[in-house]
Amino acid sequence: MKAILVLALCVGSFAVSAAENVRLSSLDLTKMRQGWGKPQIDRSIREQPLSIGGRRFDHGVGTHAKSALWIDLAGGSERFTAFVGVDDAAGSPKASVAFKIVADGRTLWRSGPVKLGQPPIPVDIDLRGVRTLILLVGDTGDGIEFDHADWADAAFVVNGPAPKTIDPPREEPIILTPPPAPRPRINGPRVFGVRPGSPFLFKIPATGERPIRFAVAGLPKGLKLDPLTGIITGSISKPGTYVVTLRATNLHGTASRKFRIVCGDKLALTPPMGWNHWYTHYDRVTDKLVREAADAMVKSGMADVGYQYVSIDDCWMNAPKHKDPMRVGPLRDPQGNIIPNRHFPDMKALTGYIHAKGLKAGIYTSPGPFTCGGFAGAYQHEAQDARQFAEWGFDLLKYDWCSYGEIAKNDPDPELVKLKKPYILMANLLKQQPRDIVLNLCQYGMGNVWEWGAEVGGHSWRTAGDLGFELDRIFEVALKNAEHRQWSKPGSWNDPDYIQIGKIGDARGMGEPIDCPLSPNEQYAFMSLWCLMAAPLFFSGDMGALDPFTLNVLCNPEVIEIDQDPLGQCARVIHKDEDTFVMVKDMEDGSHAVGLFNRGEAPATVTVRWSDLGLKPNLYVRDVWRQKDLGKFKSSFTAEVPRHGTVLLRAGQKKYKPQ
Numbered sequence: 001m002k003a004i005l006v007l008a009l010c011v012g013s014f015a016v017s018a019a020e021n022v023r024l025s026s027l028d029l030t031k032m033r034q035g036w037g038k039p040q041i042d043r044s045i046r047e048q049p050l051s052i053g054g055r056r057f058d059h060g061v062g063t064h065a066k067s068a069l070w071i072d073l074a075g076g077s078e079r080f081t082a083f084v085g086v087d088d089a090a091g092s093p094k095a096s097v098a099f100k101i102v103a104d105g106r107t108l109w110r111s112g113p114v115k116l117g118q119p120p121i122p123v124d125i126d127l128r129g130v131r132t133l134i135l136l137v138g139d140t141g142d143g144i145e146f147d148h149a150d151w152a153d154a155a156f157v158v159n160g161p162a163p164k165t166i167d168p169p170r171e172e173p174i175i176l177t178p179p180p181a182p183r184p185r186i187n188g189p190r191v192f193g194v195r196p197g198s199p200f201l202f203k204i205p206a207t208g209e210r211p212i213r214f215a216v217a218g219l220p221k222g223l224k225l226d227p228l229t230g231i232i233t234g235s236i237s238k239p240g241t242y243v244v245t246l247r248a249t250n251l252h253g254t255a256s257r258k259f260r261i262v263c264g265d266k267l268a269l270t271p272p273m274g275w276n277h278w279y280t281h282y283d284r285v286t287d288k289l290v291r292e293a294a295d296a297m298v299k300s301g302m303a304d305v306g307y308q309y310v311s312i313d314d315c316w317m318n319a320p321k322h323k324d325p326m327r328v329g330p331l332r333d334p335q336g337n338i339i340p341n342r343h344f345p346d347m348k349a350l351t352g353y354i355h356a357k358g359l360k361a362g363i364y365t366s367p368g369p370f371t372c373g374g375f376a377g378a379y380q381h382e383a384q385d386a387r388q389f390a391e392w393g394f395d396l397l398k399y400d401w402c403s404y405g406e407i408a409k410n411d412p413d414p415e416l417v418k419l420k421k422p423y424i425l426m427a428n429l430l431k432q433q434p435r436d437i438v439l440n441l442c443q444y445g446m447g448n449v450w451e452w453g454a455e456v457g458g459h460s461w462r463t464a465g466d467l468g469f470e471l472d473r474i475f476e477v478a479l480k481n482a483e484h485r486q487w488s489k490p491g492s493w494n495d496p497d498y499i500q501i502g503k504i505g506d507a508r509g510m511g512e513p514i515d516c517p518l519s520p521n522e523q524y525a526f527m528s529l530w531c532l533m534a535a536p537l538f539f540s541g542d543m544g545a546l547d548p549f550t551l552n553v554l555c556n557p558e559v560i561e562i563d564q565d566p567l568g569q570c571a572r573v574i575h576k577d578e579d580t581f582v583m584v585k586d587m588e589d590g591s592h593a594v595g596l597f598n599r600g601e602a603p604a605t606v607t608v609r610w611s612d613l614g615l616k617p618n619l620y621v622r623d624v625w626r627q628k629d630l631g632k633f634k635s636s637f638t639a640e641v642p643r644h645g646t647v648l649l650r651a652g653q654k655k656y657k658p659q
């Protein structure tokens, strides 16, 4: 007896004495990634007792699809037992999930689709010899809404090292894209909309060794170019389409490309690109930080690939109450004019600073009396505020919804009329201003905003709530947005929220920026999805902490070219299996951007047949992230796609030629 005890002690600190039960809920669940909320110990995601098909359980883990938990068993566990199902608190027939258990890369067990009300499904699997286990909950393909999933009574029979939750294997942040060539390359949009008489401002985005000398052939009357900076200013009085030729020359050669200036009533003919302060500075934003962001946009090279707007989000106004006394003060002056808080001493000077760099300035407000952050909103001062934004020199307005719900509640009009009302009002007011102001609607997709966002005068509209870093969120949002692809066109864009990479806040807690929690492959997938969707490209990380990897993800001109394509198409989706899918977007030059995506926990081989994508055979294929031609492929292309990652291609009858 004594000898056995000694032996057990010697196995090491991780050892557990013979055949012990270790509850899943006793492990460190902070490693669990899921699609919504936080994993719960011995209760459901709704923080209520675990209950499946009417049966209560005292122990277990409540989670939400999609969910993944990696566990290092180190060969020490013999069995895993549990009861799984949809938690009764889900309360909607839409609740449906699928459980899966993967051991050392092999699927050991699947539940198949499980719906709300179904009795608990018993799990009893042999784990002898298994090193790494992954517990997964999928969404059965209908989105993750209401998908509350329970691993009830879940426990390991352990006879060796104790199970330990772990992070998925760490990925090195590999820079896939070669640095820009010394020779000039003109980037960014190929088409640009402006209204007659409005101030025109466009900086020709170009990479290549400086100094570069710019020239434009065929500039319409009223516009002039600064050949040293590539900034075009002035205004056009006569409506029409002007096709000009942009040129950029340095010691290594000349780049040229056609550029269409469309003087009419349409703005944002390609998805707006820029930076927004929200996910980094939240309610800490200041004039100084915004100026520094503008400096960094130029210095980092972001402006050379097409980033243009420097946008202030919420919290530039005064609030009745705030922890920072500099943000508390009168909301408006006696004439009703909005008063910026003391961190913004001179808005006009700020936009002037931004404009002098050839960049544009964005601002934010809400149609309610208060913004989401509790600062002064535009309610009953809409005309005054629209005029003020124009006078200050802003070029974009993000118009939220916060606190307008209270106003709408007392409005007897039908729901849809109420949803449209504040946006119609603001869009019309902006149109009356003597400068072009792009309007971004931010009401999280209510009333299928994509169906009417353009009709009420918006140029882009958020299609969902704030994005967050939840597991699978980027894929889920992209697939959802692709369902609204018919509404994506020049001047009208579905907005899936900002590019949240680099040093960035936690999306909801308004904390100080930390390193992006997404893996490098997730970040490549993020940017690829946004470009395939033709989404507005607004980076929202810290412009003062741009690292080479983040810049590489943000600034590959061939990736951006997919986003900025003048046709404005959102890619269509072809599902391959539960983990992989393909997106294909037709480009103006007759080629196709093709994204292979893998949402699974292991690398996956994805084959695309040109016929499945509706494409003709014999296509040249280029790897867009690596900017590398891969050859000519007769009827299909196969690639290994990393976990949560992408392979982004350009396929065409002709070999890809930059410019």
Ligand code: GLA
Residues within 6 Å of the ligand: 278, 313, 314, 371, 372, 373, 400, 442, 465, 466
């Ligand atoms: C909402 C929006 C965010 C941000 C905040 C500001 O949550 O969705 O993008 O503008 O308000 O308070």
